[in-house]
Amino acid sequence: MTAELRTDATPLDPAALRADFPILDQQVFGHPLVYLDSAATSQKPQAVIEAMDAYYRQDNANVHRGIYQLSERATAAYEGARAKVAALIGAPDPRTVIWTRNATESINLVAYTWGRKNIHRGDAIILTEMEHHANLVPWQILTQEQDGDLEFIPIDDDGVLRLDVFEVLLRLRPKLVAFTHVSNTLGTINPVKEMTRMAHEAGALVLIDGAQAVPHVPVDVADIGCDFYVFSGHKALGPTGSGVLWGRRELLEAMPPFMGGGDMIREVHLRRSEWNDIPWKFEAGTPDISAQIGLGVAADYLRNLGMDRVREHERELVAYALETLAREIPGIELYGPPADIRGGVVPFNVPGVHPHDVAQVLDRFGVAIRAGHHCTMPLHERLDLAATARASFGVYTTKADIDALAAALREVQRLFA
Numbered sequence: 001m002t003a004e005l006r007t008d009a010t011p012l013d014p015a016a017l018r019a020d021f022p023i024l025d026q027q028v029f030g031h032p033l034v035y036l037d038s039a040a041t042s043q044k045p046q047a048v049i050e051a052m053d054a055y056y057r058q059d060n061a062n063v064h065r066g067i068y069q070l071s072e073r074a075t076a077a078y079e080g081a082r083a084k085v086a087a088l089i090g091a092p093d094p095r096t097v098i099w100t101r102n103a104t105e106s107i108n109l110v111a112y113t114w115g116r117k118n119i120h121r122g123d124a125i126i127l128t129e130m131e132h133h134a135n136l137v138p139w140q141i142l143t144q145e146q147d148g149d150l151e152f153i154p155i156d157d158d159g160v161l162r163l164d165v166f167e168v169l170l171r172l173r174p175k176l177v178a179f180t181h182v183s184n185t186l187g188t189i190n191p192v193k194e195m196t197r198m199a200h201e202a203g204a205l206v207l208i209d210g211a212q213a214v215p216h217v218p219v220d221v222a223d224i225g226c227d228f229y230v231f232s233g234h235k236a237l238g239p240t241g242s243g244v245l246w247g248r249r250e251l252l253e254a255m256p257p258f259m260g261g262g263d264m265i266r267e268v269h270l271r272r273s274e275w276n277d278i279p280w281k282f283e284a285g286t287p288d289i290s291a292q293i294g295l296g297v298a299a300d301y302l303r304n305l306g307m308d309r310v311r312e313h314e315r316e317l318v319a320y321a322l323e324t325l326a327r328e329i330p331g332i333e334l335y336g337p338p339a340d341i342r343g344g345v346v347p348f349n350v351p352g353v354h355p356h357d358v359a360q361v362l363d364r365f366g367v368a369i370r371a372g373h374h375c376t377m378p379l380h381e382r383l384d385l386a387a388t389a390r391a392s393f394g395v396y397t398t399k400a401d402i403d404a405l406a407a408a409l410r411e412v413q414r415l416f417a
């Protein structure tokens with residue numbers, strides 16, 4: 001791992017980076033593994049694996065409790081990881097970084113605490129047609145319980161949000177606008193800063209689902225100006241079980257707790273309790289200590305690479321994939337916007353072959369992709385598609401991976417001809 005923050009503009013060298021990801025060095029059905037499912041979960045660099053291993057070998061103890069060396073070291077690493085994540089996403093204060101298990105839990109936390117306090121009969125929440133179920137279902141549950149309304153910003157046929165319709169929807173004076181930063185299915189990078197400004201001008205708060213953004217594009221929550229920002233550690237080179245809710249301090253302080261129990265209290269009496277300060281107010285019970293420590297290391301790893309370089313690498317890969325697949329695979333249907341406003345996600349269909357069959361044949365050639373609705377059923381309905389195949393990229397993806405995908409897709413076509 002590079003020891004210093006990269007400020008130069010040298011392009012990322014994914015082939016060299018692959019040495020940091022031990023899992024990539026293996027064969028599947030006699031072919032080198034080609035991992036094209038990073039939007040589902042990313043692979044983990046050696047540094048993250050080693051940090052978790054070191055925690056269990058040397059520092060394992062509960063945090064915030066013991067007055068002894070191990071616990072102090074565990075607590076320092078656990079809390080230190082907050083500062084690393086804060087630095088990655090431009091959060092001015094590490095105490096506004098709340099640990100959760102994943103993006104899904106972060107969104108539910110806001111829906112259950114802020115939502116139940118602030119959403120009442122007739123209050124509107126605006127979402128978009130491209131949301132992952134994680135940024136849809138919690139708001140359905142909330143508005144059904146509280147008798148609120150949901151409205152949706154539509155997309156155009158390229159999968160770009162219709163901001164002209166958003167403008168009109170804002171006349172409803174919604175309480176909250178919640179949208180994804182980058183679509184997990186189409187890859188669309190939404191204009192989050194502009195959308196936040198528009199929502200704020202209409203008096204709404206803004207929650208951004210950054211699950212597909214933090215590992216792929218530069219994120220600066222202070223610059224975006226949003227109120228809540230969430231992501232999952234496991235998609236950002238970190239371990240499963242690590243997740244983040246970032247929120248504006250005043251909002252987090254005003255929100256009631258999510259779950260009750262140890263660590264989230266300052267004082268407990270038989271009939272009442274007082275809550276701890278943020279972030280611990282939202283972190284009841286023993287957390288996934290090693291996972292959050294691992295996420296801190298992943299955050300440093302990404303920052304050392306330089307997120308501008310990561311973004312440029314993936315923009316180039318998407319452009320290469322769109323061009324290569326269109327040229328090499330006759331009749332292939334490619335969905336989503338151009339590479340300039342797209343993260344590392346390429347959804348497609350091979351006419352006459354169900355995406356599950358495509359994925360299964362690709363697996364025989366060592367190529368791992370995802371097939372199905374990718375937890376965006378309403379988006380697939382809008383596009384009039386039952387399912388899609390999806391190749392998605394990470395810092396370690398190379399053009400050779402895309403060539404291998406194209407070669408395996410030619411075999412799919414040969415097999416189903």
Ligand SMILES: Cc1ncc(COP(=O)(O)O)c(C=O)c1O
Binds near residue numbers: 040
């Ligand atoms: C855009 C987006 N939001 C939320 C999620 C949910 O992530 P998790 O299952 O880690 O909570 C995903 C996962 O695919 C996603 O792509």
